[in-house]
Amino acid sequence: MGDHRKEFLKASWANVLTNVLKIVVEGGVGLTFGSLALVADAAHSVADLLASAVVLVWGRLSFEGPDTNHPHGHDRVEPLTALFVGGTLVLLGLKLLYDAGQTILSAPESTYSIALVAGLAFAFCDRAFCYWYTKRVNRNVESAGLAALAADSKNDLYTTGAAVIGVAGMAGGFPVLDPLAGGLVSLLVIHQGVEISRENVNYLVDTAAPKPVRDDIRDEILSHEDVHGLHDFTAYHAGTVYEVEFHAEVAADHTFIEAHDIETELRNDLVSRDDVGDVHIHLDPEGLGEWKDAEERHGSSPIN
Template sequence: MGDHRTEFLKASWVNVITNVLKIVVEGGLGLAFGSLALVADAAHSVADLLASAVVLVWGRLSFEGPDKNHPHGHERVEPLTALFVGGTLVLLGLKLLSDAWQSILSTPESDYSIYLVVALGFAFVDRYFCYWYTKRVNRTVQSPGLSALVADSKNDLYTTAAAVVGVVGMAGGFPILDPLAGGLVSLLVIHQGIEVSRENVDYLIDSAAPEHIREELKDTIRSHGDVHGVHDFTAYYAGTVYEVEFHAEVSANHTFIEAHDIETDLRDALMAREEVGDVHIHLDPGGLGEWKEADEKRVSSSVN
């Protein structure tokens, strides 16, 4: 966990620093030569900077263990930061789309310069490095906050490519292409913001785990030799990990110690999966009329 926290902080700082550099270079030259496409791309990076700063400050809390006020840890902090990233991107994209539309309705005023090409080249290198490094770190860390930043950095490559269209238009005597490119950038920003938000809302509202995950977890429970069936099973997101609850059906002949050992075995088997954060088990002894799956299995066997 300590190593993951260090790698997380490094990747977060890389995102902050590279966004600052892109804003200064691309935004400054875009303003100097009146390129709406470059200014829009740089403004996108302002949102990226805010998002990466939020992930840096809030996201590291997710590496803190349980405490008195947070008995289940801080797993929900990261999807909360990622949701903030997504919401910020949507709002910024709408603002950029409005600016692009106003520019199209008016007469675009911009001056082509080779420095705009330099700014775009720098932006490509800057964002690709950030994308590559953050993605590499997140293969190990598996952070939703970093995942949002990876998606955002990849999106930056597309928005910068759209800005190229605007600069090419300026160079070829078609300045209208610049606000059109700015509008395209804004649509890409909005789309990415919606996707990031949608994913992390599931983490925050305790959505059920996917069906194949639930079946895998049930199979793990059923594989225990003393378990005759499973019912009242639920597996849902608690932050970015799953919380699992179920009733396991066992023989009434087990001693208290044996029952305890069965429960410990089941918990250890499920907790061995990285995506499982906590497990709650209730053992049902025979004779209570709750052996639903066991009864079904016996009926099926007698029919066969």
């Protein structure tokens, strides 16, 4: 990820502050004129605010290096915060969907005002700026937490657009469109929460790297002039980066120091990649025959 702590903090604070502004303005207008669509959209931002705060507090740990209690660093903190964001969105979306259904079954009461349009316009500009800024910062930071917040800000643009339907219905004398729009907002919130959660669960349960990534790493190892074969290779998620393990076959007549240098070169080359966090290497001297029963000598092993 690199050392981008300052950029990460600025983007996290931007999400916190813009969510506060959206809640105050849009929520205040929605409550004043009885618009469930605006209240639902503002309530969505309450979850966003909580998620932003969690990313701000927990996400900073991902920049900490290894320590006594975390010998492999804090790479899993990022997807953990993003998973919290996704779970929060799912729960909030279900609550909003229930409220919308209850309102539709009763007699919706709302009053149209130009202030509702102004509130929606502010909410749209607020989230558009937050999405643009967070996305821009995350091009360098490459944070899973910020990626989740950026995706949520983009989702907010759709939910605010859905709220427009409700306000238009109120203006046209069809107040039932307001809770219907609120229900649509809730479905969008649930969908986004599920997608964020699914992606970050993969990071946390050590799923294998995609095949193109595995092939690329394997080719890089085999490109070393002293590596004559490769087996027992695997690359899997350790947080948002990959952990790589493999046996490399080298000439049997290397001295201990030469073998050490080969292993060091292989490791340094791989950890210099942005997507690799740690590497575990075992050197096998040619002639042992340990790899002869493997399905393929110069390709992937059955592990993958």
